[in-house]
Amino acid sequence: MSLSSRCGRPNAAGAKRVLELRALTRRFGNATAVDRVSMAVGDGEMVAVLGRSGAGKSTLLNMINRLIDPSEGEILYHGRDVSRLSGAELLAWRRQSAMIFQRFNLVARLSVLTNVLTGRLNHKPRLPKLFGMFNDQERDIAIDALASLGMDDHALKRADQLSGGQQQRVAIARALVQEPRLILADEPVASLDPVNSQAVMEALRRINQERGITVLCNLHSVPLARAWCDRAIALSEGRVIYDGPVGGLDEPTLLAIYGSAAALTEAH
Amino acid sequence: MSGRPLTRWRECRPELYPPRGLALWRRAAAVLLGLGLFLWGLDALEVTPGRLIDGIGQLGHVFMLMMPPAVTEHVWDYVRAIGETLAMAFLGTLVASLLAVPLALMGARNIMPFGPVRLLVRRSSDVVRGIDSLVWAIFFVSVVGLGPFAGILAIAMNDTGVLTKLYAEAIENTDREQVKGVRATGAGRMQTIGFGVLPQVMPVLLGNSLYFLESNLRSATILGVVGAGGIGFFLMDRLMISAWREVSLIVIMVLVTVACIDALSRVLRGRLIGPVGR
């Protein structure tokens, strides 16, 4: 393991604010998926975003990465509004805010190594990469990332030959080589079995603690949020209805988030 | 990751890196060989940069000469010729489709148990298909004389070859269970074909025929070059005497006709075989 620099940084909620959302809104036709969400995330925090499916969690994360454009509101990163960026600046922002997806979103026919190398596409030099040429240093970085997730032995396999848990770890490696300051994980374990879920959450937590990368993680399961995150934000119908430490998620709050006891049981 | 010393993985994992030394040279040699072959081929085709540049200049010149299209008293001749072209494509496709069904049945492995007949049908369809409809047109002009009739026969001939092959493959790909089901009701050989095989392949047959109607319209536009009727005769004639503005008019008329037929055939295909049949 080359991730040896344990900083053990405290993930106190009072740390310096890096990401701030102000009245962020997204409408699809008449439906409002995300409704005036305002929140602030401190440097190095690991935040769980909870809510029923359709509560707007996924739209929220995709908006921060700007795969979906916001209808209204601001996304401030270190005080700079990134919600109106375009062109090269937008691409650079996407590089800094890495995404991890529920369905991994790897390119099936490419090798694991090439999939990880796609995380370097926004780093210079860019032209040779159009022809599949990555230099040795970038390969070093990519194999380092794979090794830190225990996937370096699979580097030359096709991505679709791996199991779900392995694919998600490759996707995390791809996010890591982007050298992001922020990782946005959209239901990273929803397609995985319990053992792989634990492994993936553990990897995310380790990245958060060892590298000090801020992590926003959409989760459908409350126990996972309690086990791995510092803070929870809950959405319902696009609005924030809870924002505080994971310890504060008591029964009444959870009932409010999930609407009914039945849905709540499912989330456990 | 910044500041942290990177592991140099090349030493322990050379297979993950581009080759070096001899292997690299071998790869470079292969690339050079490919490039050399490519250039040699270009040379064989008499492609030189000078000719390309000159030609593009000429092309631009011709294009300027084509604008704007001229609407002359010949327009009604052109309209009639386009009608002729449409008739050629339509009748040619129709005759070919009708001829191809029995031939395809004779050429399909699951219908025709007698090998030599199958082979004869398949091979002769290969031969007919290997000859372009323009060559067939020349041949038929010498048989039935100048005019669109020769064009119809040429299209029908070439397409019978192509459609026989396509239909035969479609018939061979039919679901055996359904055929068995029909046979189990006590149906005879012909009835089995009629109720078990044909209903399954009908959408493919119709879809292909419509597709060929479109493609035949395109080939029918040029059969006039050898005297087999249609708009091609006027197109070539105007090209030969460098009446560029009339050439552009004809080309635009052809484009509009083809676009109309494409749209019509898309609608028909949707109606006949449903949205998935595309």
Added chain:
Amino acid sequence: MADGTLGVRPLQHPQSRARFARAWAAQKRAHRLQWLSAAVLMLVLIAISAWLGEVKLALLWDRLPRFGSYFGRMVPELAWATLGEDLAYWYWNGWQWLASLWQTVLIAIYATLFGAILAYVFSFLAARNLTPAPWVGVAARRTLELARTVPELVFAVLFVFAFGIGPLAGVLAIGLHSFGALGKLFGDVAENADPEPLRGVRATGASWAQTMVYGATPQLMPDYLSYGLMRLEINVRAASILGFVGAGGIGQELYRAIKNFDHTDISAIALMLIAAVMLIDALCGWLRGRVIGRDGLRAL
């Protein structure tokens, strides 16, 4: 069938039975009317086409014997005793023809190559899900339509005029037409591309071109190659007639033979051409099988 004789449980109430019978009859009438109108329309179309197309079946029947004699004259005189000499006499210009045939195949290969490379780029511009901007998509689709609607031979005449007599005009003409035809096919395939990997690559901050190379190309390549090989088969046939208008290849020899009524030359050239076409078809079929077969094994 309305009375349920096929073992179907007869409808109990006479009232509903009558209703069923009425509905059945109405539907049958509507159906019959539809069929009838379609048949009438078809017959009218056939009649108009036959009139416009100057169909003279009697003439065809009259001239049918010519058919046989035409082919009869194409058969060369071959005898066992002097087979070698006869063959040499039949293929008196064999080496020249072989060279022209080779040129035809080269024209087809290069035209397919150029057309496919251009179509590859344009397919991403034209596909509605991949296009960088809607107006680019519309422009690309119109360009492709234009390129595939104009027949190769028309392009060939234009290019012979612009680039001079020779195979270059042929390569450009077939290449341009292939660009249009393949661009359409490629674009249709690209519109069905899986969006998930595309999102994954886009989220890393990849530019549009990079997303196409790393997200779209790997999933589309097998289909593109398969269509490209199919186009090569078509283009060999198309290249065989370009010589008629001076755009190179075996067509020139074939045209001369037909014009001069050198019947045995026609059969000699046609046989060579058919053999070449069959060979290329078989080769392309084998390659296509490999492209699809290899797909499951190797990482790009």
